[in-house]
Amino acid sequence: MSAALTLGGPDHLEKLLPLVASFHAEEGITSSEEDRHAGVAPLLDGNPYGCVYLIxxxxxxxxxxxxxxGWSVEFGGLDAIIDELYxxxxxxxRGIASEALIALPRALAGGGLRAIHLEVDKTNAQALKLYQRAGFSVRDNYMFMSKRL
Structure with a gap:
């Protein structure tokens, strides 16, 4: 099984939406089909605020x-957040997620990316191990916080 990454485009929408629905169901994320479409379609259409890679x-x-x-003064420029990984x-x-996380910086490096961040459930030991193997580390004294608008 290959973890090859392909930058998503408009023709991938119908393949991607069922995967997003499965991820949201598995994680207990409440989202409608319209919400998922509105969240994914612009990224596949070339919106400069993000992108989707198919695995x-x-x-x-x-x-x-x-x-x-996004942009980070601390990291000296363009940064990114892994919003979803499924x-x-x-x-x-089978090591597919590890391969994808190792390949991702190479895929994004040409665009001047300086850092990649992610959010993980502190109680998910398997995910923590996966992210640490891929080179991510906990930042002491920092916690990811959110405010819904």
Whole structure:
């Protein structure tokens, strides 16, 4: 099984939306089909605020990564947050997510990216191990916080 990354485009929308719905259901995220479409379609259409990478063969992806771009004075320029990372349950545990997380910086490096961030449930030991293996580390004294608008 390959963790090859393909930059998503408009023609990938119908393959991607069921994966997003599965991820949201698995994580207990309440979202409508319209919300998922509104969140994904602009990124596939080239919106400069983010992008989607399909994991595996583009005709039958086994997962996806959503990246949201931002700017950081601390990190000296363009940064990104991994907003969502999903691998189909039937192919988990084969190193696909690790491969994808290792390939991701290479895919984004040409665009001048200085840092990649992510949010993880502190109680999810498996996810913590995965992210640490891929080179992510906890920043002492920092906590990701949100305010819904």
């Amino acid at each position: 595996g063969p583009p005709r039958a992806p086994i997962g996806y990564i959503v990246i949201a771009f 691998i189909r349950p039937g192919v988990r545990g």
